[in-house]
Amino acid sequence: SLSIEGIHAIKEEELLGVIGSTPGQPYSDFGVTTDRDNILALYFNEGFPEASFSATADRVSAAATEQKPEAGGSSGSAKGNVDKTQKEKESKTEIEQAEAVRLMYHIQEGPQTRVRRILIGGYRHTRPGVIHREVHIKVKEPLREGDVVESQRRRYNLGVFNRVSSEPQNPNGTNPEKDIAVLVEEAKRYTVAYGGGFEVQRLASTTSPTGAQIEAAPRGILEVSKLNLTGRGDSLSFKLRGSTLQGRALLGYSAPNAFANPHFSFQATAFAEKTRDINTFTEDRYEGSVQLTEQVTPLTTVLYRYAFRQVRVSNLKILSEEVPLFNQPTLVSQFGVTWFRDSRDNPAEASKGSFNSADFSDADTNVGSSASFLRFFFQNSTYYPIKRRFSxxxxxxxxxxxxYGDTVSLTFPAPAPGQCIPGTAPSGPTPTIIPLPERFFAGGGTSLRGFALNQAGPRDACTGFPVGGQAMLxxxxxFRFPMRLPFIGTSLGGAIFYDGGNVYSRLSRISLHSMLPAPTFALQNPALPAGPTNVPVCATNCTNELNYFAHTIGLGVRYKTPVGxxxxxxxxxxxxxLFVIPIPCPSGAANCQVGSLGQQSTRLPGFQIFFNLGSSF
Incomplete structure (x- = not known):
């Protein structure tokens, strides 16, 4: 049986909810100790910092006719001290070996501490109302330990304090009502970070649709930020990142507790970027966006955003007749929402858990976009530990x-014989398509590792360069495993991987077929001999749409670092x-235009190597 003495402020039913040593359960010293911790935690959280606990247990004989009292049990106080003697240990051992015990818990509640006033101090630039908003301690309410911990967590989450505390003044005084001193120590408002490095990327060639080359360049990074910009916990930052392969400048503003709600935060960004990671074109991007982030649960987040961007493409690797189609002015005015749930144990290198995300956005000509289209992207990733170190x-x-609307899908009709020779492409009205930079591209160390960076999917029917697609799978x-080597220890690991999928021209073209018919070739005029005006051109299977399911296998080596x-x-x-490309001009040939010598078939390189920092997915 179990008896509880000394309870007044808390109902017995509430105490029984945190007690495990109930009638019918096995008795153990560990169980009593656990009950003590749970009971004291409950009292501390109700404002009883001096609550104490002790326990006694009496052994009951099998016949229940003779009782032999045995002093023992567990005791505790607010300081968590328990006195144990050798005699008590022996008594508890006997009790554990008995058929039944009569257990009694003795509780001394002590006085309840209540909050009289909340005094805030230590701030210089932060507005007092911002600190008050993050304090969950309530005046005239008990001083609950849970409220103190939550208040400190919320103030730290603002990101503008080095140290926070919540302590009662004169804690040893006899007055049960206490003034609570809420103190903060503000962090430095200005921070400057800079760094350098060496960037290596395996990029597709800008002169050949099948070539790839490793390019390296120095990289510089500069970040300047100001915390607590207006005293509301907000911040302003400016970031520069530059190399010969990519350049970006970003200005960002972030404010927590949007609408005075701790579950919402607001972000605004503006950036300019120049990249050449797709060999079909060079991209200059200018974008401004606003975003509202809602922390629904500790694992679930929803983002609501609006973005407006202008993207300019240059160095297009297409026929001059196709420039009006692919070089249309690109203005994107887009509303979107993103949901994701992240339960990974380590986002930089997960071994268990899952990551799920769904993104939906709408760009419409009625709100300033050059084209009208819907975009949907879904990701589901799961991680399973195997034994101790495998996953x-x-x-x-x-x-x-x-x-939708006046915007149409990019089609891939088979070119007429000779159409891909410069100057022979037919002219006509230019339809509105989804802009080239907004299309899906894939390939590289974080997607399909059988392709060079952004080389998967449909290609231009005349030049053979990638043009992206409207669908991606x-x-x-x-399978990840450890590798032990001298002087390295457990920091080195390996992986065996399989990647499948592709970028497809549109949803209806997604296919699981692994093979495509090869293109065939014939002279422009089969009745005449080959010559400068009668060159081989593609006759059948000439679209370069390449809607097939690519299969890639490979091996990887990983070295653990603090950042991934x-x-x-x-x-x-x-x-x-096989796909179609123009026959290249001989080196040093004068007056030779790409495509003037006709067409031939080729394949992408089968073997790829990638150097990356961070997890592959």
Missing amino acids: FARSTRLGLLVP VLNQE PIRIDFGYQLNRP
Whole structure:
């Protein structure tokens, strides 16, 4: 049986809810100690800092006719001290071996501490109302330990304080009503960070649709930020990142507790970026966006955003007749919402848990966009530990672009014989398509490792350079295992991976077929001999749409660092299809235009190598 004495402020039913040593349960010293901790935690959280606990247990004989009292049990106080003697240990051992015990818990509640006033101090630039808003301690209410902990957590989450505390003044005084001193120590408002490095990227060639080259360049990073910009916990930051491969300048503003709600935060950004990670074109992007972030649960977040951007493309690797189609002015005015749930144990290098996200956005000509289209992107990644140090990871990514209104899908009709020779392409009205920079591209160390960076999917029917697609399906599976080497220890690991999928021209063209028919070629005029005006051109299977399911296998090496693994991946694509490209001009040839010598078929390189920092997915 169990008896509880000394309770007045808390109902017995509430105490029984945190007690495990109930009638019919096995008796143990550990169980009593656990009950003590739970009971004292309940009292502390109701404002009883001096509550104490003790326990006694009497052994009951099997016949229940003779009782032999045995002093023992567990005791505790607000300071968590328990006195144990050798005699008590022996008594508890006997009790544990008995058939039944009569257990009694003795509680001394002590006085309840209540909050008289909340005094805030230590701030210089922060507005007092911002600190008050983060304090969950209530005047005239008990001083609950849970409220104190939550108040400190919320103030730290503002990101503008080095140290916070919440302590009662004159804690040893006899007055049960206490003034609570809420103190903060503000962090430095200005921070400057800078760094340098060496950037290595395996990029597709800008002169050949199948070539790839490793390019390296120094990189510089500069960040300047000001915390607590207006005294509301907000911040302003300016970031510069530059190299010969990519450049970006970003100005960002962030404010927590939007609408005086701790679950919402507000962000505004403006940035300019120049990249050449897609060899079909060089991209200059100018974008401004506003975003509202809602923390629904500790694991679930929802983002609401609006973005307006202008993207300019240059150095297009297409026929001059196609420039009006692909070089249309790109203005995107887009509303979107993103939901994600992250339960990974370590986002930088997960071994268990899952990551799920769904993104939906709408760009419309009625709000300033050059084209009208819907965009949907979904990702599901799961991670499974195996034994102690092995793990299996998998990921599925699906992306869709759906044009509407006057915007149409980019089609891939077979070019007429000789159409891809410069100066022979037919002219006509230029339709509105989803802009080239907004289309899906894939390939590289974080998606399909059988392709060079952004080389998967449909290609221009005349030049053979990638033009992206309106649908994307990427499947990744990876088995990760440890590798022990002298002087390195457990920091080195390996992976065996499989990647499947591709970028597709549109949703209806998603296919699981692994092979495509090869293109065939014939002279422009088969009745005449080959010559400068009668060159080989594609006759059948000439679209370069390449809607097939690519299969890639490979091996990887990972080295653990505090910011994520350094990865080297070696991938090989098993089913590389043939596609059409122009016959290149001989080196040093004068007056030779690309495509003037006719067409031929080729394949992408099967073997790829990638150097990356961070997890593959």
